[in-house]
Amino acid sequence: MAAIIRGNSLLQSLKLFYLSVTIVALSLGQQVSAQVTTKEGAATTNEGNPPLELSPVTEPKLPPLGSPSLYLPIEEASPTSTLTDTQLVIKLSDRKVYVYRDKQVKGSYPIAVGKAGWETPTGTFKVIAMQRNPSWEHPWSGKVIPPGADNPLGARWIGFWTDGKNFIGFHGTPQEQLVGQAVSHGCIRMRNKDILALYAQVAIGTPVVVER
Template identity: 35%
Template sequence: MRKSAPVLAMMLAGTLGLGGCFSAVPDPKVSELDAKYMAMVPQAEIDPHFARYQIDDPTGEAPGTIVVETKQRQLYYVLPGKKAIRYGVSVGDEAFGWTGTAEVARKAEWPAWNPPAEMKKRWPHVHAVEGGPNSPLGARALYLHQNGKDTLYRIHGTNEPEKIGQAVSSGCIRMRNMDVVELYNRVPVGAKVIVR
């Protein structure tokens, strides 16, 4: 039996413990290239706990700030009016997690991936990948700098959407591709990022 949208919303509200203080955020419009590449990336069921919603802001930070709560596997983009958009993410496992304050120094669409030297040492089999559906950076990347230096950490899409909600990366913050496109469209270069 198919449930109506209001019934599903009420079920999700109960599941998420949000009562009446959340609303779904629609998918952004995407280019033909985005649609083509996204169709080539594996799809995964979305746990409602990690779906994209507009909620009451739990961070207390200024509008325009990105806050990543690593233990909750949630990223918040703070909006005016004490609201935020919440996205489910994957984070670094305990050995590779990073916390701190940074800023978005650069943004890229369907970026190429070149593993850092320390990652190549750990895993000699990894190699650079051109931008596109096979890149582990997915549809978009936000490059994080701290005190003017590249942290080598990114907020980016993924070609493994089934891992959203897990601690599996080498420190980067992974998002579903549609979510990272939505965030990318909102965030300017220079935006503050807090990873807790």
């Protein structure tokens, strides 16, 4: 009877042992699964563990003060201006100024040129000054004429020659009926709408060629 009891007891002990092993195995499997899930980027399922931090790709940080250039997109460089390919050619005999771009004529405007004794100088120059709505000082009286409809320089001034005291350039005029004649003191007079158009096509340094 005792042997039977010992046998039954041994059998029960074996059953309890196998049951314990199964429970431990299941428990270990759950822990491994949780660890694998954590490594793949999802929040951990284990209580007490902090959630994983979000990647900067999905949640960018605010830029620190004083360092916006590290975070803001860099402004694209402006394409090379076509003004660098522009050249003005004044043909005194034609009473016109021609706008060349890439060595091709893109437009022309009628002009008034210097009168006898005040001829417009010939040669190769470049734009050295540009001014919107310029004032004009009378060369003899010193009286200053402010910008406006009666200003002898019109709406724009584009200077291309100077001897340090006198200046010659393109400008508008309130006497547009004289455009096409030799009436100036060397400057190139233009209709106001034309000087506005020319002003938008040149820059400081634009070559100016004056031919007879």
